[in-house]
Amino acid sequence: MASPEESASDSTPQTLPTDNPLLTDISMKQFRSFLGYYPLDSSNGCIPIMVNACTGKMGKAIIEEAESSGLFVVPVSFCSERKSGKIHKVRGQKFFVQGPANRERFLQYLLSVYPDLIVVDFTVSSAVNANAELYCKHGVPFVMGTTGGDRNLLANTIQDSQVYALVSPQMAKQAVAFIGILDIMADRFPMLFSGYSLKAVESLDQSRAEISETAKTAISFFNKLGVPFNIAQIESIRDPTRQPEMVIIGQDHVDCHELHAYNLASPGETARFEFRICIRGRSIYVDGTVEAVFFLARKVGGRDDKRVYDMHDVLKEGYVQ
Known part of the structure; x- marks a missing residue:
């Protein structure tokens, strides 16, 4: 992994070839081949997570802390359409970045490779409801610290789907x-x-x-x-x-x-x-987010009756990784 002082060129996005599935619907062959380099050893109980908006400062900080805490960060991230179809490096690791177009297709394949995937969402307020709808539609547990959006609609979407989720506009x-x-x-x-x-x-x-x-x-x-x-x-x-x-x-x-x-x-x-x-700074939010991932993974693994949580629940349980 690259050091925190990685050069600017290390994070410069590279455009994928035009026959790559991130740019066209022709084939997912390259995408599947890429993921083949990142197998998950489920025997050690490692939790796979996808950090959306990985190119942002918060996303990068979460990835660093998550890896340090023993989480398996999937090298794929959903971002804006403007950044779609490019490979970005975060701390020396390559990430496929996919915009809104065709992201359901990619999420479905990711779930076939990493069935215990948990999504971490620190994107933008305008994407809150659409992102939650996507996660709920495909039954993906998620931690969302993104603020804004229609919070009533968000709560109803999660409640109707019965997906495990931890949503908190305050992650500290x-x-x-x-x-x-x-x-x-x-x-x-x-x-x-x-x-x-x-x-x-x-x-x-x-x-x-x-x-x-x-x-x-x-x-x-x-x-x-x-x-x-x-x-x-x-x-x-x-x-x-x-x-x-x-x-x-x-x-x-x-x-x-x-x-x-x-x-x-x-x-x-x-x-x-x-x-x-x-x-x-971001460290207090990052720490809270990683702790929230471990908390939610415990609830999913234990098939807890309650499905929707916030940071109050983390505090009440007193669970600290």
């Missing part, structure tokens, strides 16, 4: 637990902060334009605690020219960070309480 289990503290407080001490005012700030990288589910959940708990506040009142910061000025983020993490700051003030401002989450 520590952040999930931290917000969970608010849930416990709201349940045990409703209206505790009645009369208090709230200032909420959320800063995310520019690619995540929508207010996060983390923020929406936090606000719902503050409401139960007696604080009148709605989502539209959140100060949403997405300006990459402004974010470096926020010392807690810094220039190095403008492209991947998550800041949630909630400041409660009593009438007269004689008392203040602050709740804050600040995440810089």
